[in-house]
Amino acid sequence: MNAIEVLSLTKRFQRKDDGKKRPFAAVDSIDLAVEEGELFGLLGPNGAGKTTLIKMLCTLILPDEGRALVNGFDIVKEAEKVRASIGWLHGETGGRALYWRLSARDNLRFYASLQNVPPDFAEKRIDALLDFFDMTEEASTLVKDFSTGMKVKVMLARTLLPNPPILMMDEPTVGLDAATAVETRKLLKALSTDLGRTILFTSHNMFEVERLCTRIAIMNSGKIVAIDTPLRLSEITKEIKAVEVRISEIADAKILDLFQGFEGVQKVVKTEIGEDYSLIQVQVEDEQKAIATLPEFLQEKGLNVISIQRALPTLEDVYMKLTRKST
Amino acid sequence: MSVSSLLGLFREEAPRLKSTFRQIYAVVWANLMIFFSYKYSVITDLLSMAASIFMYFFMGLQVDPTQLSSRGYGQSYIAFALVGVATSQYLWICLSRLSHIIQHDIRGGTLETVAVTQIKMGVYFIGQTIRGYLISLISLFGTFAVGLFALGVTLQINVYTIATTVTTFLLMIVANQAIGFMTAGIVMVYKRGDPITFILAGLNEFLSGVLYPLELLQQFPIVYWMARMFPYTYALDAMRKSLIGGATILSPDVYFDLTMLIIFSVVLLPIGLKVLQRGYNVIRKNGTMATY
Numbered sequence: 001m002n003a004i005e006v007l008s009l010t011k012r013f014q015r016k017d018d019g020k021k022r023p024f025a026a027v028d029s030i031d032l033a034v035e036e037g038e039l040f041g042l043l044g045p046n047g048a049g050k051t052t053l054i055k056m057l058c059t060l061i062l063p064d065e066g067r068a069l070v071n072g073f074d075i076v077k078e079a080e081k082v083r084a085s086i087g088w089l090h091g092e093t094g095g096r097a098l099y100w101r102l103s104a105r106d107n108l109r110f111y112a113s114l115q116n117v118p119p120d121f122a123e124k125r126i127d128a129l130l131d132f133f134d135m136t137e138e139a140s141t142l143v144k145d146f147s148t149g150m151k152v153k154v155m156l157a158r159t160l161l162p163n164p165p166i167l168m169m170d171e172p173t174v175g176l177d178a179a180t181a182v183e184t185r186k187l188l189k190a191l192s193t194d195l196g197r198t199i200l201f202t203s204h205n206m207f208e209v210e211r212l213c214t215r216i217a218i219m220n221s222g223k224i225v226a227i228d229t230p231l232r233l234s235e236i237t238k239e240i241k242a243v244e245v246r247i248s249e250i251a252d253a254k255i256l257d258l259f260q261g262f263e264g265v266q267k268v269v270k271t272e273i274g275e276d277y278s279l280i281q282v283q284v285e286d287e288q289k290a291i292a293t294l295p296e297f298l299q300e301k302g303l304n305v306i307s308i309q310r311a312l313p314t315l316e317d318v319y320m321k322l323t324r325k326s327t
Numbered sequence: 328m329s330v331s332s333l334l335g336l337f338r339e340e341a342p343r344l345k346s347t348f349r350q351i352y353a354v355v356w357a358n359l360m361i362f363f364s365y366k367y368s369v370i371t372d373l374l375s376m377a378a379s380i381f382m383y384f385f386m387g388l389q390v391d392p393t394q395l396s397s398r399g400y401g402q403s404y405i406a407f408a409l410v411g412v413a414t415s416q417y418l419w420i421c422l423s424r425l426s427h428i429i430q431h432d433i434r435g436g437t438l439e440t441v442a443v444t445q446i447k448m449g450v451y452f453i454g455q456t457i458r459g460y461l462i463s464l465i466s467l468f469g470t471f472a473v474g475l476f477a478l479g480v481t482l483q484i485n486v487y488t489i490a491t492t493v494t495t496f497l498l499m500i501v502a503n504q505a506i507g508f509m510t511a512g513i514v515m516v517y518k519r520g521d522p523i524t525f526i527l528a529g530l531n532e533f534l535s536g537v538l539y540p541l542e543l544l545q546q547f548p549i550v551y552w553m554a555r556m557f558p559y560t561y562a563l564d565a566m567r568k569s570l571i572g573g574a575t576i577l578s579p580d581v582y583f584d585l586t587m588l589i590i591f592s593v594v595l596l597p598i599g600l601k602v603l604q605r606g607y608n609v610i611r612k613n614g615t616m617a618t619y
Contacts, residue, residue: 055614061611062611062612080445084445088440099357110357113353116349116350116445125336160337187330
């Protein structure tokens with residue numbers, strides 16, 4: 001059964017352009033189905049329509065056309081039942097959407113009451129969630145005195161507290177420290193695989209989407225331009241030709257510039273710096289030629305090439321390719 | 328706590344405890360906590376309330392008492408002003424509290440986070456309104472206490488006048504809250520509503536005769552008839568006639584005032600609720616429930 005089903009969903013807003021109001025489609029006739037228990041990623045550049053789509057599914061924005069069912073309920077006609085089925089987090093707010101003059105615990109108690117969570121269950125879950133996010137000692141501190149990351153932790157706890165079957169997580173790891181982000185990802189994965197919760201997840205962090213999600217949709221200009229598993233999406237970039245070069249120097253801007261002198265180099269796309277090596281990905285016109293002749297070229301420039309191989313495409317490559325192509 | 332322990336807790340399904348009363352209580356309680364977290368603001372509010380009463384007391388020494396007694400309001404200006412000043416805080420709360428809090432919620436993003444929960448927005452708005460009424464009780468009783476015990480104002484206090492005043496007061500709240508719902512609905516859509524509510528409440532307070540008998544306006548017919556279009560005018564008249572003149576619900580003047588308040592309530596309340604609902608639907612349509 002599908003937990004989320006979207007059929008030709010459209011939302012238009014007015015945008016001022018040269019002093020005149022012009023309509024534009026923030027979400028343009030989207031079709032989407034997310035299965036029960038799936039951890040589904042939604043990727044796209046700023047303004048792609050991800051947040052508008054999620055807000056429509058959360059009943060916060062009314063669609064202009066089309067239809068969507070969340071947990072089997074219509075988002076317009078059965079908005080109350082939809083709200084009883086979901087938890088929503090908008091990480092981009094950076095903790096603004098909390099009551100800053102209430103403590104972390106009081107914020108959670110307040111939302112537990114609004115979500116109809118019985119008081120005894122609420123207290124148990126609040127204690128557990130505060131503990132999980134390492135916030136027990138700050139439970140009585142007013143939210144206004146928290147850092148952005150701590151506020152996001154309270155927002156995460158608030159979203160998870162009613163234990164809904166569907167979670168709409170719009171950039172849930174923004175502002176979190178690395179350790180908490182890792183634990184949060186583990187928790188979301190476990191909620192999906194062990195408890196069968198459906199999670200719609202957006203992020204600008206390709207790495208976490210690639211690792212976490214079973215399927216991914218890439219949005220651009222209000223449309224879904226690709227939808228598949230991370231592995232299959234990577235195949236889209238088969239025609240991207242790139243090689244990965246490992247050198248024993250620590251690459252700086254000057255070293256990266258040296259690569260540009262090689263014939264057929266299109267882009268030096270990324271580097272990974274280790275303690276005594278650098279990994280550089282170079283997009284080229286001809287992979288075979290690059291593998292055969294690039295090491296010699298670099299050695300002439302004084303660099304020590306440890307290895308060179310064909311680069312496997314990443315989700316980031318897919319994302320860049322698809323969002324660039326459709327703009 | 329580990330991921331697996333947390334999962335263990337979430338395996339236990341909790342039945343949802345649907346209770347509108349608990350939700351209203353939560354909204355009122357949270358907002359009272361927020362109000363009392365501004366300690367200096369509470370103290371300055373109380374000081375400014377006491378200062379305004381003393382100011383009216385000294386102003387009252389300059390007023391000719393025969394102007395008041397001929398209208399059935401007794402001979403003490405300070406008693407006259409006391410009823411107006413004590414209840415005017417409620418007028419402001421009815422007219423502007425909801426629009427103010429909605430603007431605040433829209434700017435902060437909290438309206439969205441409440442709207443996505445299981446509370447009905449009408450219930451949330453009622454909770455916010457009740458919080459305003461409760462806080463204003465401090466000002467209402469404080470003002471009367473200063474008048475009665477510090478300035479020695481004499482009021483007609485017995486079961487009948489209290490019953491009359493409370494009835495009038497409740498009707499005043501309903502009628503003015505209906506206007507407050509309308510302004511909140513408009514503010515939700517246009518976002519910058521402070522000038523509207525300020526003008527409306529200020530005009531209402533000025534014309535309804537908080538500080539002077541309405542009959543003084545008779546030489547300005549347009550203004551006088553404008554004053555007659557505000558429910559607060561009738562509420563003030565009835566409460567003064569009762570608390571100062573000793574009139575009861577059955578006294579013809581008070582009876583007329585109460586009838587007018589009932590008519591205002593019956594006509595304005597459905598309109599106010601409709602405008603509020605419409606405003607909420609418009610921001611859902613426009614996607615402007617948050618402007619952070």
